[in-house]
Amino acid sequence: MAQYDFDLFVVGGGSGGVRAARLAAGLGKRVAIAEEYRFGGTCVIRGCVPKKLFVYASQFPEHFADAAGYGFAVPEIGFDWPTLVAAKDREIDRLEGLYRKGLETAGATLLHERAVLVDRHTLRVGDRRVTARHILLAVGARPNPHAALPGHEHCIFSNEVFDLERLPGSIAILGGGYIAVEFANIFHGLGVETTLIYRGKEILGRFDMDMRRGLHEAMEAKGIAVRCHEILLGIDRRADGRLDAHTSGGDRLTVDQVLLAIGRIPNTEGLGLEAAGVETGLHGEVVVDDHSRTSVDNIWAVGDVTNRVQLTPVAIHEAMCFVETAFKDNPTPVDHDTIATAVFSQPEIGTVGLSEEEAARRYDRLEVFRAGFRPMRHTLSGRQERMVMKLIVDADTRVVVGAHVLGPDAGEMAQLLGVALKARLTKEDFDRTMAIHPTAAEELVTMYQPSYRIERGERVEKAA
Structure with a gap:
């Protein structure tokens, strides 16, 4: 058997790459991970984490305005952008340190250089070459520069x-x-x-x-x-x-x-994919099978570089499936079905499963349960913003195939709804669940009558 410098070489230190490297190293495998910028990737350094911190900051003006309805006399407020940016930087530095520490504790070798494929088992890292039994590409994606747009x-x-x-x-x-x-x-x-x-x-x-x-x-x-x-x-x-x-x-x-x-494009340019024989798709993405294996059987890819589902938890899930398949003799296909997600807008959107429009294309008969209301938190503040909640039900099996929330804390609700829909619970399971009162989420288990039905794509306003 050929001898290699590493059992696994990971290219890219984002969420997927770090998870795979840490888990494989924890199994006693010889693991190296190369990252030319900062560990943490898009999510930690310039994506989900700083964005959510900025979302919290941007919500305070509404909180201050709403406080008056609850008896608070809020003085004139000011905002300092550099203070927010500096606080965000400190938190990102802390998180990057945790990523590094996790890898080092597991026994992985950290390389702060660009890695490029030379052939199916060889990479050029800086001015030297290393070999690996398995190579995992987890280099993510970058914003589309829209270069055709003048200016x-x-x-x-x-x-x-x-x-x-x-x-x-x-x-x-x-x-x-x-x-x-x-x-x-x-x-x-x-x-x-x-x-x-x-x-x-x-x-x-x-x-x-x-x-x-x-x-x-x-x-x-x-x-x-x-x-x-x-x-x-x-x-x-x-x-x-x-x-x-x-x-x-x-x-x-x-x-x-x-x-x-206007979208993100995979970071595959200059990665040496052609030299290694790795197939790419129409948008430059690395083409993989259900187990994240590329066209070269010892080279794998996870996360945004594959352009499957560009979400951080998906990249982490793909990495865990890769480790099961490559190092635990437990072939585990990636499950991209019924992914919960949130838009951290104001108000938030939390969603899991099929939209009404998608469900109508897949199922002959649907029941749609919909509630629109002003949440209690707005009653004293005077804010007129309303919540919307929807459950989409396959009328034949009674399985809830879609759940959608617009309003405060919708993302938190969607995470728990994701468990219910992943388990393929029926509308009757929702109905049997006791409500927590008073909460906004109680509407999800107290919508007993459908708002309307959909029969072969046509909306029927009144339930039969």
């Missing part, structure tokens, strides 16, 4: 948005997905004049339409300009340093910043 070089992306020297007075955001919508809410919450521009008919494609429309309306009610069916045609920098953003609607928006949030 794209004047714009910022999600990588830079966390480290702006000053908070802009106004911003235009191009895109309609998670990143665009979340940052529109963050900037608006921090007092920035915000315009969201999206080419589609409604924000957040593939989400349930009630969630999409409900959030759109809530954002506009807060003062965010949401412009669908539009694109940017070009961006010019003015003499005063501000930007003129030209829209397909014939307008010129003069703003301090333009954020492009």
Whole structure:
């Protein structure tokens, strides 16, 4: 049997790569992990974690405003952007240290250099070569630069948005997905004049339409300009340093910043994939099978570089399945079915399973349970924002195939709903569950009568 320097060499120190390296090293395998930037990857360094911290910050103005209804006399408030950025940096430094410590404690070798494939078992790391029995590609993805857009070089992306020297007075955001919508809410919450521009008919494609429309309306009610069916045609920098953003609607928006949030592309350029014989797809993604194995049987890939589902917990799950398959003699296919997810907007969206639109294409008969109401927390504050909750039920099996929440703490609810839907619980299981009163979530187990049915794609307003 050939001798290799390592049993596993991981390229990329993000959530998926770190989990795989730590677990494999914990099994006593000789493991190396190469990361040319900082350990933690997109999620920890320039994604989920700093974003959620900024979300919390952006919610405080509404909390302060709502406090008056509960008897608090809140003095005039101020906000200091550099203080927030510095606090965020300290937390990221702490988390990166934990990632490093976890790897070192497990016995992995950490390499702070770029690794490039030479052949199926060999990598070039800096100025030396190393060999490995198994190679795992976990290099993630990066923002789409939208290079065809004239003036794209004047714009910022999600990588830079966390480290702006000053908070802009106004911003235009191009895109309609998670990143665009979340940052529109963050900037608006921090007092920035915000315009969201999206080419589609409604924000957040593939989400349930009630969630999409409900959030759109809530954002506009807060003062965010949401412009669908539009694109940017070009961006010019003015003499005063501000930007003129030209829209397909014939307008010129003069703003301090333009954020492009129109998708992410896999980091496969210059990785040596062709030399190693690794197949890539239409968008540069590494093509893998259900076990995350590439076209080369000892080279594997997990996370955003595969362009399957670009979510941090998915990358971690894929890494755990990889370790089971490669090192525990327990072939474990990745399960991408029924993934719970959240949009940390204001209000939040939490969702798991099929949207009403998707379910109507898959099932002949559906029952839809829907509740819209003003949550108790808003009754004394005077805020008019409403919650929406939906359960989508396959009428033949009674299994709940979709659950969707728009409102405060929706992400927390979706995590627990994910367990119920993953277990394929029926509507009767929900009905048998006692409610916790008074909570908003109790609506999920007290919607006893369907709001309407769907028969072969057609909506039937009254249940039979």
